[in-house]
Amino acid sequence: MSEKPVLVHFTYTWISSGVSGFLANITGELAGEFTQTIVVWEDKGSVFDEQIRSQGIRIVSLCRGRSRGILDLPAAEEAFRKYLEKGPADIVHLHCSTSSELRFLRAAETAGVPARIAHCHNAGFEGGSISRFLKNRIHEIDRKRLSDAPTLRLACAEDAGKWLFGDETAFEVISNPVDTDRYLYSEEKRASFREKHCIGGDYAVCCTGRLSEQKNQAVLIEAFARFARNHNDSYLILAGDGNLRKALEDLAAQHGIGHRVLFLGTVSDVGEVLSAADGYALPSRFEGFGTAVLEAQANGLPCLLSDAVSPDADIMKNAVWVPANAPVSRWIDGLEELYQRTRCNGETVIRNSGYSKEKTAERLAEVYRKALG
Secondary structure: OOOOOEEEEEEEEEOOOHHHHHHHHHHHHHOOOOEEEEEEEEEOOOOOHHHHHHOOOEEEEOOOOOOOHHHHHHHHHHHHHHHHHHOOOOEEEEEEOOHHHHHHHHHHHHOOOOEEEEEEOOOOOOOOHHHHHHHHHHHHHHHHHOOOOOOEEEEOOHHHHHHHHOOOOOOEEOOOOEOHHHHOOOHHHHHHHHHHOOOOOOEEEEEEOOOOOOOOHHHHHHHHHHHHHHOOOEEEEEEEOOOOHHHHHHHHHHOOOHHHEEEEEOOOOHHHHHHHOOEEEEOOOOOOOOHHHHHHHHOOOOEEEEOOOOHHHOOOOOOEEEOOOOOHHHHHHHHHHHHHOOOOOOHHHHHOOOOEHHHHHHHHHHHHHHHHO
């Protein structure tokens, strides 16, 4: 073993996501004790790249040529095995959301890596009913087939752990960290954003995350269209990009609120968006945890959440909750209730909650030491 244990983080697709944010928060804190590399199959870039690389941590992509998504899983598994055989690791920490990805820990086992950690960050599939049925069947098969590939099992929340490992398999929950300073409320940022986007003193509710079926922004747009009839001085701010952007833009236009919905795309400063808003909404169909909710609360925003978000993410214990599959009318009522809430000071609560990057990194360091025996 080297002077510092060699720790390889692996995730299949590298984008601006909860996983890349998680790694941005903890890798710097762990740098003093572990030599770390982030290995991915396909690198699409993330807003955290500069921060991670400034800490001396490499991001290595194994894909050569054009990726074919999940069709590349066998090729990616082989490439990862060869990578590990060239530069042996003491620990492989797999950040995943499906049992099919456990194959990368099988590759690590073949390459002789003694400590192999599976860490689930999500709890569901997107797609139509037939697509989800087929994905779930494969998920169940691979969960059994690859059950012994990890030597240690982690999850961001109870539901995520049960999703990946099953109800009968033991796992440890590791709290998702939030870099509190990054998301604190700033009057200066609020004024700058609102001036740039001509919002003035109007009411604004925001949602951060990929524009995707999982995050369910469509129901938010539908509800906001009705909400805006009674509050024509209001805006909906969507920070994030994804495959549904064009469809969501068209939906907003169809409802005649295209001028009231701001599509920002991927943003580097989420704290600015949160500071500019008066309320936060996350209507996800499924979630592993809901780290974005911690970020919104660090900024002091009242939150409207689907029940797919982990209750543990509601640090302030004052969120407005709506069932994930509820009709639009329930979301309209939720927006009305959110409208009555005001911003509070969430900094102290978040810092003392156990969700700081320092505390999470400390827990992980203990996990790694345990994994190495």
